[in-house]
Amino acid sequence: MSAFLSIRGLGKRFLSRGTVVRAIENFSLDIEEGEFVTIVGPSGCGKSTLLNILAGLYPPSAGEILFEGRHVRGLNPEIGYVTQQDNLLPWRTLRKNVLLPIEFRGGSASGGAEERVGALIRKVGLSGFDNHYPHELSGGMRQRANIIRTLVYNPRVILMDEPFGPLDAQTRLTLQNQLLDLWNDERKTIIFITHDLTEAISLADRVVLMTGRPGTIKSVTPIRIPRPRDVYHIHRSEAYREVYDKLWEELRVEVARVM
Amino acid sequence: MTQEVQSRPPEEVLIPAGLQGLRLLIWRIRRTEELRWARVALLRVLFGIVMVALWEGVSGRLIDQRIISSPGALLEAFLDLAGPDNPDGTLWTHFAYTMENTFWGYLAGALLGILFGFMLAEAEVIAQVIEPFIMAFNGVPRIAYAPLFIAWFGIERQPKIILVLTIVFFLCFVSTFSGIRSVPQELVNVARVLGGRKADILRKVVLPAASPWIFSGLKISIPFGMVGAIVGEYIIADRGLGYLLQRYNNEYFTTGIILVIFILMFFVVAVNQLLNWAEGRMLRWRPTGQTGQETAIPN
Ligand SMILES: Nc1ncnc2c1ncn2[C@@H]1O[C@H](COP(=O)(O)OP(=O)(O)OP(=O)(O)O)[C@@H](O)[C@H]1O
Ligand SMILES: [Mg+2]
Numbered sequence: 001m002s003a004f005l006s007i008r009g010l011g012k013r014f015l016s017r018g019t020v021v022r023a024i025e026n027f028s029l030d031i032e033e034g035e036f037v038t039i040v041g042p043s044g045c046g047k048s049t050l051l052n053i054l055a056g057l058y059p060p061s062a063g064e065i066l067f068e069g070r071h072v073r074g075l076n077p078e079i080g081y082v083t084q085q086d087n088l089l090p091w092r093t094l095r096k097n098v099l100l101p102i103e104f105r106g107g108s109a110s111g112g113a114e115e116r117v118g119a120l121i122r123k124v125g126l127s128g129f130d131n132h133y134p135h136e137l138s139g140g141m142r143q144r145a146n147i148i149r150t151l152v153y154n155p156r157v158i159l160m161d162e163p164f165g166p167l168d169a170q171t172r173l174t175l176q177n178q179l180l181d182l183w184n185d186e187r188k189t190i191i192f193i194t195h196d197l198t199e200a201i202s203l204a205d206r207v208v209l210m211t212g213r214p215g216t217i218k219s220v221t222p223i224r225i226p227r228p229r230d231v232y233h234i235h236r237s238e239a240y241r242e243v244y245d246k247l248w249e250e251l252r253v254e255v256a257r258v259m
Numbered sequence: 260m261t262q263e264v265q266s267r268p269p270e271e272v273l274i275p276a277g278l279q280g281l282r283l284l285i286w287r288i289r290r291t292e293e294l295r296w297a298r299v300a301l302l303r304v305l306f307g308i309v310m311v312a313l314w315e316g317v318s319g320r321l322i323d324q325r326i327i328s329s330p331g332a333l334l335e336a337f338l339d340l341a342g343p344d345n346p347d348g349t350l351w352t353h354f355a356y357t358m359e360n361t362f363w364g365y366l367a368g369a370l371l372g373i374l375f376g377f378m379l380a381e382a383e384v385i386a387q388v389i390e391p392f393i394m395a396f397n398g399v400p401r402i403a404y405a406p407l408f409i410a411w412f413g414i415e416r417q418p419k420i421i422l423v424l425t426i427v428f429f430l431c432f433v434s435t436f437s438g439i440r441s442v443p444q445e446l447v448n449v450a451r452v453l454g455g456r457k458a459d460i461l462r463k464v465v466l467p468a469a470s471p472w473i474f475s476g477l478k479i480s481i482p483f484g485m486v487g488a489i490v491g492e493y494i495i496a497d498r499g500l501g502y503l504l505q506r507y508n509n510e511y512f513t514t515g516i517i518l519v520i521f522i523l524m525f526f527v528v529a530v531n532q533l534l535n536w537a538e539g540r541m542l543r544w545r546p547t548g549q550t551g552q553e554t555a556i557p558n
Contacts, residue, residue, distance in 0.1 A: 055452050075451060087449040091467045091544040100463070104454035135546040153454070 002069045003030035004189065005157060011062030011214075012049050022214035023049045027063070029208065029217065033156070034187040038200040040247070041210030041218075042255045047193045048084070050215070051159045054191070055081040067157075077105075080155035084162045086146040088134040094145050095121065095130040101153040113152075120148040124178055140171040144178075151182065160192045164199070176202060176231045184228065197251065201243055202231045209250055212258035219250055328514040333521070336514045348498060354522065356499040360416055361488040364423025368484070369477060372428040376435025376473075386436075397429045402490050409495060419491035419499075426487045427480040431473070438472025439465055471545070474538050481534070482527050489523075 010027040013020050023046040031037055041047055053060050056075035065072045067079075088097045095117060102113045121127060124144040134142055143163055150158055164172045176199060183190060194200050200207045204223050211218045225239050234240050311330050318329035340350040379386040401422060408418035442465050450464045492501025500519050507515035 057448050057452070077454060079452075081449070081452045083445065083449060085445060087443075087445050089446065089464065089467070091470075091542075100450075100455075101453040103463070104450070104456070104459055133544045135544075149453070 002066055004033040004035075004068060005031040006066040006069075007031075007054070007063070008066065009063035010050070010053065010060050010065070012046065012053060013061045024053075024060075025214035025216050027216055029220070031189060031191065033189055036183060036190045036192065036203055036205045037208060038192045038194055038204040038206075039208045039210060040194060040197060040200045040251060041215060042212045042251070042258045043195070044258070045210045045213050045254075046215030047210065048161055051081065051161050051191070051193065054159055055079055076157075078156045080150035080153070080158045082147050082150050082158065082160040082163050084165060086134070086139075086142040088142055088145055088149075090134050093131045093133055094126065094137065094141075097134070097145055098149045098152050101149060105153055117148075117152055120152055123182070124148055140167050140175065143167065144175065147179070151186070151188075154186075155188075157189045157191070160190065162193050162195065165195070172196075172199070173231050179203065180227075180229065180231065197244060197247055198235065201225070201240060201247070202229060202234050207243075207247060209247060209254075212254045218254060219247075221247060325511070325513060328517050332514045333518055336518050340515075340518070350522075353498055353500050353503050357485070357488050357492065357501065358526075360419040360491070360499070361423055361485050364420040364487065365427050365480060365484045367420075368424040368427025369431045369480060371424075372431025372476070373435045373473060375428075376432045377439060379432075380436050380439035393429075393432075397433075401426055401487060405490060405494050408491075414495050419488050419496070422491045423484045423487040427484045430480045430483060431476040434472045434476025435469065438469030438476075441472070442468040471542055474534075474542065478531070478534050478538070481530055485523065485527070 007027060007029045010024060011022075012024040013022050015021075027046075027050065029037075039047055039050070052058060054065065056072065056079070059073070067076060088094075089100065092100065098117045098120065099113065102117075118130075121130060124147070126141060126144060126148075129137060129141065134145070137145065143166075147160075147163060164175050167175065180203065190203075192200075192203060201223055207221045207223060209218045209221070210216065221243060223243060225234065225237060225243075235244075314327070315330045318324050318327055318332075324332065337350070343349065379389075404425070405418070405422060408421050412418040412421055446464055446468060447460060450460045455463065488499070489501035489504065492499035493505045496502040496505075500522065504516060504519050507513075507519070
């Protein structure tokens with residue numbers, strides 16, 4: 001009996017300018033359905049590479065991925081990917097951008113699509129901006145659009161690569177809060193990369209800490225802070241501080257090793 | 260349009276009621292962008308008039324009229340050429356001939372260029388193989404091919420159309436090709452993850468992303484294409500603006516040459532204006548400042 005999503009012995013090497021870069025090595029993790037896993041690690045340790053492989057954009061050099069016990073090769077339609085850059089299509093309005101996956105998946109005929117898009121836009125506070133082009137939106141708004149574009153077609157797993165990275169602290173907290181609400185409603189399986197330890201702890205069921213390159217798992221830490229969590233005040237809780245100190249100590253060693 | 264708009268004009272009302280309305284109107288206009296634009300337009304017209312007046316004044320007094328002609332002589336030549344009794348057709352005949360050749364060459368060249376641009380952008384290896392050949396062919400000034408085309412296709416329309424076609428083809432080909440090559444891979448990847456198949460991605464991601472490049476290719480092709488038609492006629496023809504140029508040149512008829520140049524100018528400016536407008540509409544999604552840039556008119 002295997003887990004919902006099982007990553008086994010994953011490795012990735014790149015050949016770059018005649019030298020082999022070992023980005024990831026022997027990365028194994030079992031993830032349950034509906035789980036919220038965050039991944040932290042030093043810059044360049046292969047986090048984005050891991051998500052690209054999970055999304056099926058390129059194949060691993062070693063190891064395998066099992067989804068509900070089945071091998072996955074190439075793109076998996078059950079997996080959504082919120083990339084670090086918003087990658088909205090600049091010639092489409094917000095609404096049309098969010099509709100894109102539905103058009104691709106041949107669901108535009110079903111009347112429910114428009115309503116679902118409208119509901120999501122409202123939910124993340126973008127009402128009134130439906131017909132704006134991406135360049136007319138702020139960074140935070142674009143990132144929200146990017147996220148609901150993935151939510152709209154209901155993939156069972158969502159990969160997120162530092163989705164709130166470039167945002168200011170307040171916007172970040174607001175979006176974290178919204179994301180937790182959304183996750184609470186829909187209970188997707190989420191794999192979320194961040195370089196912000198607080199963010200990793202606030203959101204996660206488990207925090208995965210990666211070593212410096214070649215990236216592999218250094219520790220997996222369950223977060224037992226009860227839900228629903230208050231992202232604005234989580235730093236006051238004792239449980240939070242304990243975990244934070246432990247993780248920071250581990251991460252510090254890895255960062256020092258790389259830099 | 261970020262202008263503070265006062266709700267009423269300043270209250271120094273010692274003006275008769277009739278003038279009051281006019282004053283209000285002027286006050287309104289002054290607060291809008293239109294006035295700025297109108298002023299530029301007005302100054303442009305003034306500039307044009309001053310230049311023409313200078314030209315008329317200088318011509319025949321400071322500089323020989325046979326060298327620089329004059330606006331009056333130009334108008335006379337225009338009316339004469341536009342009139343009915345001309346041995347080899349009126350101005351309209353010549354204009355239409357050139358434009359028809361340009362049009363057909365442009366149409367075929369643009370379609371083929373865009374099509375090939377798409378196909379080669381997708382076919383990495385073939386593109387690499389034939390690239391130097393294409394560059395070599397394109398690198399030679401097109402006029403060098405003209406005699407060859409005449410030998411192959413005769414002295415009627417065909418060689419002129421072909422000349423236009425080859426010029427437009429390359430411009431559109433290169434711009435389409437590089438447009439597609441410059442489509443960010445991340446956008447394509449995201450579209451794949453979102454469930455797009457190849458044809459969907461081509462239509463909904465690649466084509467729109469490349470459209471600014473394709474558009475600029477289409478735009479610069481117009482004047483260059485016309486050059487092809489005119490060069491073709493200049494070499495051998497019994498009609499067309501290029502033929503007129505060549506005949507006037509033999510007759511040392513400066514006024515006629517300048518007249519043809521002016522006709523070409525008006526045409527190119529008008530078409531460019533039209534394309535800018537169309538581009539602005541089609542690429543409305545681009546941040547302002549990027550739409551409808553003027554394309555330099557090559558000489
Ligand atoms: N396409 C590629 N070709 C060659 N090397 C690559 C490629 N993609 C990634 N790498 C290398 O793999 C390593 C991991 O890159 P990756 O982008 O996964 O890091 P990351 O953990 O996401 O870093 P960051 O936190 O800075 O985003 C880096 O050393 C990078 O140079
Ligand atoms: Mg990264």
